[in-house]
Amino acid sequence: MIEVNELTKRYGGTTAVDGLSFTVRPGHVTGFLGPNGAGKSTTLRIVLGLNDPTGGSVTVDGRRFRDRPRGLRHVGALLDAHDVHGGRTARTHLYVLARSNRIPRRRADEVLEEVGLAGASRRRISGFSLGMKQRLGIAAALLGDPPVLLFDEPLNGLDPEGVTWLRGLLRRLAGEGRTVLVSSHLMSEMENTVDHLVVIGRGSLIAAESLAGFAARGTRPSVTVRTPDLTAFTELLTGEGARVLQQGPDTLTVTGLDADRIGELALRHRVLLHELTARNASLEEAFMELTADSVGHVAGADR
Numbered sequence: 001m002i003e004v005n006e007l008t009k010r011y012g013g014t015t016a017v018d019g020l021s022f023t024v025r026p027g028h029v030t031g032f033l034g035p036n037g038a039g040k041s042t043t044l045r046i047v048l049g050l051n052d053p054t055g056g057s058v059t060v061d062g063r064r065f066r067d068r069p070r071g072l073r074h075v076g077a078l079l080d081a082h083d084v085h086g087g088r089t090a091r092t093h094l095y096v097l098a099r100s101n102r103i104p105r106r107r108a109d110e111v112l113e114e115v116g117l118a119g120a121s122r123r124r125i126s127g128f129s130l131g132m133k134q135r136l137g138i139a140a141a142l143l144g145d146p147p148v149l150l151f152d153e154p155l156n157g158l159d160p161e162g163v164t165w166l167r168g169l170l171r172r173l174a175g176e177g178r179t180v181l182v183s184s185h186l187m188s189e190m191e192n193t194v195d196h197l198v199v200i201g202r203g204s205l206i207a208a209e210s211l212a213g214f215a216a217r218g219t220r221p222s223v224t225v226r227t228p229d230l231t232a233f234t235e236l237l238t239g240e241g242a243r244v245l246q247q248g249p250d251t252l253t254v255t256g257l258d259a260d261r262i263g264e265l266a267l268r269h270r271v272l273l274h275e276l277t278a279r280n281a282s283l284e285e286a287f288m289e290l291t292a293d294s295v296g297h298v299a300g301a302d303r
């Protein structure tokens with residue numbers, strides 16, 4: 001468990017983190033979300049003891065990370081994929097890390113295999129693409145088989161296959177009972193990846209809850225319905241109190257009734273449905289609404 005207590009970090013006149021408290025529990029993939037400059041990287045650096053807080057504290061399983069010897073066995077982290085010695089090969093990079101944490105060498109080969117870099121393990125890192133460096137950073141995080149994992153914007157630079165792979169890996173790690181915290185400034189990246197959210201803006205907590213709970217804060221969720229019985233079904237839905245917008249020759253957007261209820265109505269009245277989709281767009285809307293005051297630079301704001 002990661003516990004952040006009343007954390008504050010100032011850089012001169014800039015307050016990067018401002019009295020922030022939250023808890024990250026095992027068994028979940030928790031998204032750490034906020035607009036650019038919200039203080040995510042600063043918080044993660046403090047968790048790892050790379051920066052000292054101005055006030056407050058962070059503990060991992062009840063202790064400061066810095067007080068643990070052989071840290072990679074407790075917390076694995078990917079903060080900056082470029083933060084590697086380009087002249088080394090991927091293998092050597094991991095061997096050095098393994099040695100300094102008393103981890104057997106064979107583990108380095110195992111994690112290279114796991115992240116899909118076994119074939120490139122003897123190549124110099126300077127020739128790696130950003131996506132390959134991300135994979136190498138993930139391999140380093142997994143090296144010590146740690147119960148706690150932190151990833152700062154890990155989807156950056158990954159191609160669609162890489163994104164799908166990483167989502168699966170994060171879920172598996174959480175399924176094994178580990179604590180997994182993943183930062184991003186994009187809700188669209190997180191909605192298919194995480195089940196819990198910690199949202200911050202200007203260094204302060206905005207929300208800490210389940211993905212479903214967060215979505216419910218936004219504008220009302222909508223459901224897309226495709227049916228050849230457009231007119232009759234629209235009447236039925238409005239009769240049940242729904243708001244219905246026609247989007248195309250056979251497509252409706254419905255608010256005010258959830259997808260389960262709409263499906264039941266269709267079944268009861270023998271209406272043929274070709275599609276019934278609950279839209280997650282409200283997550284993005286909730287994020288934008290809740291963080292609107294914390295966004296430093298809004299496109300077009302000066303015009």
Ligand SMILES: Nc1ncnc2c1ncn2[C@@H]1O[C@H](COP(=O)(O)OP(=O)(O)OP(=O)(O)O)[C@@H](O)[C@H]1O
Pocket residue numbers: 011014015016034035036037038039040041042043184185
């Ligand atoms: N070493 C530093 N010196 C001075 N200011 C800093 C330093 N590190 C971060 N900051 C400032 O602290 C604030 C928070 O930055 P941080 O990088 O933690 O945000 P972030 O949420 O990770 O942003 P992004 O999504 O852009 O990575 C920003 O205003 C940033 O300019």
